[in-house]
Amino acid sequence: MGNAAGRAPRRGEPxxxxxxxxxxxxxCKEVFPPQMEGVKLIVTKTLSSHFQVTHTVHMSTLGxxxxxxxATFVGDRQLSPTEVFPTLVGDMDSAGSLNAQALHLLGxxxxxxxxxxxxxxxxxxxxxxxxxxxxxxxATLTLxxxxxxxxxxxxxxxxxxxxxxxxxxxxxxxxxxxPGEEGAILTLAGKYTAPKWVTTLNVGYGxxxxxxxxxxxxxxxxxxxxxVTLALGxxxxxxxxxxxxxxxxxxx
Amino acid sequence: xxxxxxxxxxSGPGTPGSGPAAVAAPPRGLRAWLRSAFRFATDRxxxxxxxxxxxxxxxxxxxxxxxxxxxxxxxxxxxx
Numbered sequence: 001m002g003n004a005a006g007r008a009p010r011r012g013e014p015x016x017x018x019x020x021x022x023x024x025x026x027x028c029k030e031v032f033p034p035q036m037e038g039v040k041l042i043v044t045k046t047l048s049s050h051f052q053v054t055h056t057v058h059m060s061t062l063g064x065x066x067x068x069x070x071a072t073f074v075g076d077r078q079l080s081p082t083e084v085f086p087t088l089v090g091d092m093d094s095a096g097s098l099n100a101q102a103l104h105l106l107g108x109x110x111x112x113x114x115x116x117x118x119x120x121x122x123x124x125x126x127x128x129x130x131x132x133x134x135x136x137x138x139a140t141l142t143l144x145x146x147x148x149x150x151x152x153x154x155x156x157x158x159x160x161x162x163x164x165x166x167x168x169x170x171x172x173x174x175x176x177x178x179p180g181e182e183g184a185i186l187t188l189a190g191k192y193t194a195p196k197w198v199t200t201l202n203v204g205y206g207x208x209x210x211x212x213x214x215x216x217x218x219x220x221x222x223x224x225x226x227x228v229t230l231a232l233g234x235x236x237x238x239x240x241x242x243x244x245x246x247x248x249x250x251x252x
Numbered sequence: 253x254x255x256x257x258x259x260x261x262x263s264g265p266g267t268p269g270s271g272p273a274a275v276a277a278p279p280r281g282l283r284a285w286l287r288s289a290f291r292f293a294t295d296r297x298x299x300x301x302x303x304x305x306x307x308x309x310x311x312x313x314x315x316x317x318x319x320x321x322x323x324x325x326x327x328x329x330x331x332x
Binding site: 197 | 310321
């Protein structure tokens, strides 16, 4: 066989679960700062280890201003600092538009999620998805706005496979159906993870999306969470004569 | 400038009777080439141009990320 270890030094490494399809570009997206405009006041009150409410007042210069109320309930099953099951989130604004999500873990590998969004009194989104996380693969099936009476649905299927400890390949199939028309779009995805950098590529009929993330140094000395936080931000697009700036105060 | 632009495509090295113009063709050819390259680079409706420009910008961003990691002045010094 020759020097197999020299030709494939990482052959014996465990491949690990590749994560979720929607998080392929997450590392790169997290580097970009959020665009702030207007004035925002966020007050968060933790009522218990499971329940928290947030009041947000946003005085916007671009869109309508308003107030939002958010309530979040998390259960006992914690897989990681950001994944706790079950999670129930409800968000309502001053116009009566609702955004509600429920996430739950069924067994060890199956996660289910339901999302409902309404614009004032009318529901605009109702979506259900199930995700299976295997040892080295992830499969997701999503049903968007299924309407049995109207005969319309959007079905999205994702699959990611860890081919090696560093390479993940996968794809996405979107199928939509309405009375009188139907269509499908296929997108292929690949992600390569090196010790200091990650690159991801999605290629489909609608175009391509590539991202590259490089860690320049270790983040040391992170600030502990503070009781009051002030954030300032500005955005300038000189070509299109667009500028907006804003600040937000977060309490709790 | 406009007259030179009008005369440029018509008096290239491939056209007959362009002997005396052959000596001056490279600068006129170069100017025309630069002008057409500028038009190509700024034509947002061209798919090939969009692909090339975006790939080039992406490659430039990757090069900066890989090679300019020493611009963080607050980073701890490497252990010798």
